Amino acid sequence: MDWTPFSFIVIHLARQIRAGEISFSGVNSTLPMLACLLAKRACDFDFTWINVAGGVEPQPVKVPLSSSDPAIVHGSPAIFANQDFYDLCARGGLDLVFLGCAQIDAEGRTNVSAIGSWENPKVRLPGGGGAAVMLPTAKRVVTWRNDHTPRALVDKLDFITASGHMTALVTPLAVFEREPRAGARFHLARFNPAVTVADIAARTGFSFDATAAKPATPASARELDALAALDAGGRFSAAIDG
Amino acid sequence: MTLVAGLRAASYGIPFQPVAGVHGSELARINGWKTIVDPYGSGSEVYVIPAVHPDIAVIHAAEIDDEGNARVYGSPFWDHPLTRAAKRVLVTAEKRVATDRLREQPELTLVPGFMVEAAAIVPQGAWPGSMHPYYDIDYPAVERYMEDRPGVLESHLADAPEIAAPR
Numbered sequence: 001m002d003w004t005p006f007s008f009i010v011i012h013l014a015r016q017i018r019a020g021e022i023s024f025s026g027v028n029s030t031l032p033m034l035a036c037l038l039a040k041r042a043c044d045f046d047f048t049w050i051n052v053a054g055g056v057e058p059q060p061v062k063v064p065l066s067s068s069d070p071a072i073v074h075g076s077p078a079i080f081a082n083q084d085f086y087d088l089c090a091r092g093g094l095d096l097v098f099l100g101c102a103q104i105d106a107e108g109r110t111n112v113s114a115i116g117s118w119e120n121p122k123v124r125l126p127g128g129g130g131a132a133v134m135l136p137t138a139k140r141v142v143t144w145r146n147d148h149t150p151r152a153l154v155d156k157l158d159f160i161t162a163s164g165h166m167t168a169l170v171t172p173l174a175v176f177e178r179e180p181r182a183g184a185r186f187h188l189a190r191f192n193p194a195v196t197v198a199d200i201a202a203r204t205g206f207s208f209d210a211t212a213a214k215p216a217t218p219a220s221a222r223e224l225d226a227l228a229a230l231d232a233g234g235r236f237s238a239a240i241d242g
Numbered sequence: 243m244t245l246v247a248g249l250r251a252a253s254y255g256i257p258f259q260p261v262a263g264v265h266g267s268e269l270a271r272i273n274g275w276k277t278i279v280d281p282y283g284s285g286s287e288v289y290v291i292p293a294v295h296p297d298i299a300v301i302h303a304a305e306i307d308d309e310g311n312a313r314v315y316g317s318p319f320w321d322h323p324l325t326r327a328a329k330r331v332l333v334t335a336e337k338r339v340a341t342d343r344l345r346e347q348p349e350l351t352l353v354p355g356f357m358v359e360a361a362a363i364v365p366q367g368a369w370p371g372s373m374h375p376y377y378d379i380d381y382p383a384v385e386r387y388m389e390d391r392p393g394v395l396e397s398h399l400a401d402a403p404e405i406a407a408p409r
Contacts (some may be wrong), residue, residue, distance in 0.1 A: 055316025065381055070316055070374045079318045086243050090262035118272055133243035133263035163266025
């Protein structure tokens with residue numbers, strides 16, 4: 001099968017989830033929400049999913065468009081609200097956090113504050129929503145972009161909103177990974193076989209090591225079945241794939 | 243999270259609140275946040291966020307009685323630190339209920355009446371957002387509100403299901 005931007009991003013976000021870990025998805029994070037739901041369906045291992053709506057291991061009967069919809073609390077045996085999950089992260093108890101970015105650099109630092117200068121921005125962005133605390137305190141942070149452009153994957157951020165334990169960046173074309181330590185840079189880990197490493201380099205604003213890069217492992221039948229069920233009627237993929 | 247640290251400082255009655263993280267963020271520079279070194283000798287350096295004292299907190303509750311005791315179902319999101327940090331608390335609620343109902347499960351009361359200055363019964367008051375367990379997000383209304391054209395705000399306000407709803 002050919003990857004679509006939607007299937008590449010969601011399945012590769014889900015592949016970042018590990019057995020036994022506590023994973024968190026936040027606001028404005030529909031694709032990570034789908035990745036957590038997909039991993040629940042397509043992986044043999046157990047992991048704990050908590051989310052910004054307060055859900056802990058929920059059993060949603062419908063998949064909402066918004067990743068903060070109370071529909072993803074349905075069936076939770078506990079409510080773990082904002083103070084609780086931020087504090088859990090702060091004390092080192094969140095293994096994997098999905099955090100968004102408008103711009104990202106080679107060291108996995110993110111900008112969600114402003115395009116242009118802070119004092120005189122071209123675009124004022126919504127802000128970090130806790131990213132400045134979560135990126136350095138979560139054990140691992142994974143981010144994603146629906147596009148792959150040198151405007152978003154930059155050599156130098158317009159503003160550093162958060163800095164810390166970013167370990168993966170997923171785009172429609174590539175999975176970059178890095179070690180969660182200061183100064184470590186992204187390397188290309190996986191790429192969409194529809195493009196070449198040179199194509200990716202031409203569309204990436206930062207330089208990266210590609211010596212370990214491999215084409216993406218094809219999606220399994222379970223991954224595709226789970227994705228199709230979550231995306232019934234194309235209600236999520238239409239927004240990404242057009 | 244840093245905002246919540248400021249709210250916590252206010253609710254604890256102290257001038258600032260230490261917070262984890264923030265290192266490597268330019269938010270510290272533009273906000274003038276300072277660090278302190280652990281006075282107990284661990285050597286770690288921690289950002290401290292000044293107290294944030296909201297003049298008024300307005301929250302939407304599920305149920306409220308005539309004394310202002312307000313019950314919330316599902317996630318309380320930030321209602322707890324907000325109401326404790328603010329100087330005054332106003333509540334809108336979906337339903338007016340008898341105090342005896344709240345006595346049955348007092349742990350569901352998020353704000354006790356003595357903290358609440360005023361309240362209004364506003365069914366559908368969270369629209370176009372959701373209010374667990376009464377109604378879901380009205381996605382079409384949110385999409386209409388996000389359209390970039392003249393008159394969007396006016397037509398959003400004119401929809402006002404919270405005014406049309408029976409109470």
